[in-house]
Amino acid sequence: MVTAQDYGEFETAWCPGCGNFSIRKAVVKALVELGLPPHKAVFSTGIGQAAKAPHYIRVNTLNGLHGRSLPAATGIRLANPELAVFAESGDGCSYGEGGNHFLAAIRRNVDITYIVHDNQVYGLTKGQASPTTPQGQQTKTQPHGAPSAAFNPVAVAVTMGASFVARGFAGEIDHLAGLIAAGARHPGFALIDVLQPCVSFNKVNTYAWYKERCYALGDDHDPTDFGAAMEKARQWGERIPIGILWKSDRPAFGAGAKAPLATREPDMGALREIIEGYA
Amino acid sequence: MGASAVNIVIGGEAGQGLVTVGEFLSRALVRAGYAIVVTQDYQSRIRGGHNTFAIRADSAPVVAPTEGIDLLVALSAETLDIHRSDLTDRALVLADAAHGLAGLPGLAVPYKELCPKPLYENMAALGVLGALLCLDPAWITGLIAEKFGRKGDEIVAANSQVFAAAMDWTIAQKAAFACLPPPEARGRRVMLHGNDAIALGGLAAGVDFCSFYPMTPGTSVIQTYIDHADRMGVVCEQAEDEIAAVIMAVGASYAGARPMVSTSGGGFALMVEGVSLSGMLETPVTIVVAQRPGPATGLPTRTEQADLDLVLSAGHGEFPRAIFAPGSVEQCFHLSYRAVDAAERFQSPVFILTDQFLADSFRDVAPFDLDSLPPVARPLTAVPDPAGYERYAVTGDGVSPRLIPGFCEATVVLDSDEHTPDGHITEDLGVRVTMQDKRMRKHDGLAKAALPPDVYGDPDNATLLTCWGSTLGAALEAAQALREKGEKAAVLHFSQVWPLTPDAFMPVLGQARRTVMVEGNFAGQLARLVRRETGYVFDGRVNRYDGLPFTAAYILERL
Numbered sequence: 001m002v003t004a005q006d007y008g009e010f011e012t013a014w015c016p017g018c019g020n021f022s023i024r025k026a027v028v029k030a031l032v033e034l035g036l037p038p039h040k041a042v043f044s045t046g047i048g049q050a051a052k053a054p055h056y057i058r059v060n061t062l063n064g065l066h067g068r069s070l071p072a073a074t075g076i077r078l079a080n081p082e083l084a085v086f087a088e089s090g091d092g093c094s095y096g097e098g099g100n101h102f103l104a105a106i107r108r109n110v111d112i113t114y115i116v117h118d119n120q121v122y123g124l125t126k127g128q129a130s131p132t133t134p135q136g137q138q139t140k141t142q143p144h145g146a147p148s149a150a151f152n153p154v155a156v157a158v159t160m161g162a163s164f165v166a167r168g169f170a171g172e173i174d175h176l177a178g179l180i181a182a183g184a185r186h187p188g189f190a191l192i193d194v195l196q197p198c199v200s201f202n203k204v205n206t207y208a209w210y211k212e213r214c215y216a217l218g219d220d221h222d223p224t225d226f227g228a229a230m231e232k233a234r235q236w237g238e239r240i241p242i243g244i245l246w247k248s249d250r251p252a253f254g255a256g257a258k259a260p261l262a263t264r265e266p267d268m269g270a271l272r273e274i275i276e277g278y279a
Numbered sequence: 280m281g282a283s284a285v286n287i288v289i290g291g292e293a294g295q296g297l298v299t300v301g302e303f304l305s306r307a308l309v310r311a312g313y314a315i316v317v318t319q320d321y322q323s324r325i326r327g328g329h330n331t332f333a334i335r336a337d338s339a340p341v342v343a344p345t346e347g348i349d350l351l352v353a354l355s356a357e358t359l360d361i362h363r364s365d366l367t368d369r370a371l372v373l374a375d376a377a378h379g380l381a382g383l384p385g386l387a388v389p390y391k392e393l394c395p396k397p398l399y400e401n402m403a404a405l406g407v408l409g410a411l412l413c414l415d416p417a418w419i420t421g422l423i424a425e426k427f428g429r430k431g432d433e434i435v436a437a438n439s440q441v442f443a444a445a446m447d448w449t450i451a452q453k454a455a456f457a458c459l460p461p462p463e464a465r466g467r468r469v470m471l472h473g474n475d476a477i478a479l480g481g482l483a484a485g486v487d488f489c490s491f492y493p494m495t496p497g498t499s500v501i502q503t504y505i506d507h508a509d510r511m512g513v514v515c516e517q518a519e520d521e522i523a524a525v526i527m528a529v530g531a532s533y534a535g536a537r538p539m540v541s542t543s544g545g546g547f548a549l550m551v552e553g554v555s556l557s558g559m560l561e562t563p564v565t566i567v568v569a570q571r572p573g574p575a576t577g578l579p580t581r582t583e584q585a586d587l588d589l590v591l592s593a594g595h596g597e598f599p600r601a602i603f604a605p606g607s608v609e610q611c612f613h614l615s616y617r618a619v620d621a622a623e624r625f626q627s628p629v630f631i632l633t634d635q636f637l638a639d640s641f642r643d644v645a646p647f648d649l650d651s652l653p654p655v656a657r658p659l660t661a662v663p664d665p666a667g668y669e670r671y672a673v674t675g676d677g678v679s680p681r682l683i684p685g686f687c688e689a690t691v692v693l694d695s696d697e698h699t700p701d702g703h704i705t706e707d708l709g710v711r712v713t714m715q716d717k718r719m720r721k722h723d724g725l726a727k728a729a730l731p732p733d734v735y736g737d738p739d740n741a742t743l744l745t746c747w748g749s750t751l752g753a754a755l756e757a758a759q760a761l762r763e764k765g766e767k768a769a770v771l772h773f774s775q776v777w778p779l780t781p782d783a784f785m786p787v788l789g790q791a792r793r794t795v796m797v798e799g800n801f802a803g804q805l806a807r808l809v810r811r812e813t814g815y816v817f818d819g820r821v822n823r824y825d826g827l828p829f830t831a832a833y834i835l836e837r838l
């Protein structure tokens with residue numbers, strides 16, 4: 001049986017009080033719930049504070065480049081269908097530098113669970129506006145307020161027909177763990193945008209701010225109702241819904257390897273015939 | 280060129296089918312036992328413009344293109360004006376009777392009368408060419424049956440009839456054109472272009488993953504993989520951009536695939552961060568860069584050798600790499616195989632630097648001997664002590680045991696940040712130095728395994744034409760021409776341009792009377808690299824950067 005101990009204890013480089021600690025707890029809880037031993041799960045991350053997460057869990061890890069958690073995860077997934085593949089990174093990494101990959105991953109519907117630590121700010125580079133920073137919110141580098149409209153990742157994902165779209169809150173660990181486990185069980189691309197307080201650089205969207213606003217979606221929300229999903233995906237401000245916003249049974253990406261490529265050798269007989277065919 | 284050879288140029292607009300005529304005739308010639316070198320010159324458009332498909336065919340081996348045209352098939356009136364000055368003394372022009380011959384010697388082919396539909400004009404052109412070359416018609420009718428068999432007997436019969444009628448018509452014209460003499464016996468041959476051979480070499484080495492974003496002239500490597508993907512079990516995915524293409528390949532490699540990506544300079548510019556990532560993660564990836572003239576979009580469908588500097592220094596920071604530069608279709612196959620092995624063995628990015636000319640150049644080659652290939656290095660799927668496994672264990676040669684995740688209880692941790700031997704992020708500066716030293720030690724292994732340049736002919740007191748990549752054939756022919764004039768001449772060809780092997784080639788340079796670097800770029804990039812690494816300065820340089828491949832004549836005129 002898999003237990004939380006299997007995933008280890010590590011010293012982190014995060015600020016005390018950061019929402020990342022709670023997200024880490026939720027991830028481990030989900031992995032245990034899924035019964036996944038550490039060597040059967042892979043985490044592909046980008047660069048940022050969030051992207052350091054798999055250094056603090058005993059698990060297979062490819063901590064790659066800023067913006068590129070998804071292409072690496074896609075390569076892993078296509079090469080070995082037997083691994084549980086997670087991509088994890090911050091909002092800047094995932095929706096800014098990696099924006100094109102985000103759109104492509106939704107279209108492919110490749111079987112990856114995507115956990116985005118959405119603190120609405122660039123943490124590691126010390127507080128610049130990110131794609132999800134509300135328009136007008138002041139930062140050190142946007143002293144007159146973030147000039148562009150904020151990106152709404154969940155609404156974009158629902159609009160594009162993503163097959164699993166959820167929003168979680170770092171302050172609701174058990175609820176978040178449930179979302180992550182559901183996303184991992186879902187055959188296809190699963191987005192879990194996690195509202196994450198950054199105690200150092202985001203003085204607006206704090207724990208208290210979220211606690212006051214977040215409410216869990218109940219049985220009265222039908223995640224297969226597109227209209228309802230869009231309405232919940234766009235709800236922000238006084239009340240913010242968390243839970244599975246939208247789900248569909250769109251078939252998962254089918255063009256990857258059917259068995260791990262690592263254990264295959266080329267069929268030299270077939271290749272000989274192929275070469276002869278060029279006569 | 281003696282009468283044992285013929286240079287056939289088919290010219291016309293894109294969309295007129297000149298590639299169909301060219302490929303049919305090339306394949307028929309190869310099946311009949313002739314040697315060929317094809318040069319495709321085309322514009323970056325789908326219809327119109329002026330394109331050529333040149334076939335140099337010979338009963339003896341042939342290695343390079345040539346300028347003089349013996350048979351000019353003009354599918355457009357413009358073709359006659361453009362190539363008028365390239366015609367040899369014995370040249371014949373084959374033009375549409377509707378356009379006329381514009382005073383040139385040749386045959387005005389009555390396509391309208393020979394073909395029930397304009398669709399069949401390609402077959403009529405093949406009939407005329409087959410008759411003039413005295414090619415056994417069975418070589419072409421056999422191809423017609425193979426190519427159109429799927430479309431039904433009627434289509435095959437209609438095409439064959441047009442072909443036969445055009446042959447008969449040509450024979451009746453009694454045009455004076457020397458037949459190709461019977462070919463030298465060379466055994467069975469296949470017809471491949473350089474990019475086919477790169478893909479086949481990769482398949483032999485076990486390449487099973489291709490992520491790509493289309494860019495001429497790199498795409499045809501991928502197309503060849505895709506053509507055989509279902510049979511050979513290759514995962515091919517068109518990525519959203521070149522950044523994703525290369526990073527997917529790195530991810531797949533981590534998970535145990537043997538990836539190859541292929542692009543051209545502009546796409547490679549986007550891949551550069553992935554090259555550095557491969558260097559830091561020590562995760563193998565083989566990258567084909569098929570060069571075309573830059574900067575920026577440049578001449579999208581023409582040739583150049585100007586991306587050596589780019590590939591040599593691509594990626595921030597310092598890490599080992601190897602760069603192969605095939606000079607022939609055979610080398611495309613064997614160096615592709617070798618590149619995949621080097622990437623796996625040294626856990627580094629490895630490059631194949633080719634160019635549009637070689638990418639598109641069909642040649643006749645002996646089917647590759649798959650049984651004599653050395654084994655390719657493979658990663659591990661199990662380790663003796665899973666709990667103590669370290670992906671970046673510090674070793675004497677810098678190569679750490681590379682375990683693929685998921686097959687044993689060990690976890691495999693890779694980090695693009697500086698990392699400890701177990702793969703975790705660190706800012707310990709002592710560890711940094713240890714790890715950088717470890718990574719760079721792999722350069723020594725790559726250098727030891729590097730191929731020295733090949734010497735063709737006797738360099739002693741000779742004019743030594745030095746070159747790399749696809750320039751080989753033209754340099755060989757230029758050296759031959761010099762020898763025929765009584766001058767001592769030899770060729771030094773680099774099929775690997777990094778790491779260099781000065782111990783092997785400095786003595787050769789020292790033996791020569793005069794050294795000339797011949798390369799397809801403005802700045803003389805390999806000459807500069809050799810100077811940087813050894814201090815050696817070439818006596819002379821010949822450079823070409825007009826988008827066309829080297830020929831012997833081009834080199835000889837500039838010596």
Ligand SMILES: Cc1ncc(C[n+]2csc(CCOP(=O)(O)OP(=O)(O)O)c2C)c(N)n1
Nearest residue numbers: 047048049050066090091092093122123124
């Ligand atoms: C190519 C590249 N550009 C810029 C950076 C610098 N950089 C590092 S992290 C980061 C932003 C991180 O923000 P986010 O993804 O939201 O993660 P957070 O730190 O907030 O968790 C940036 C711009 C980089 N490492 N690489």
Ligand code: SF4
Nearest residue numbers: 015018049123198199
């Ligand atoms: S900067 Fe913000 S997001 Fe980063 S660790 Fe500190 S509190 Fe967390």
Ligand SMILES: [Mg+2]
Nearest residue numbers: 090091121123
């Ligand atoms: Mg952030």
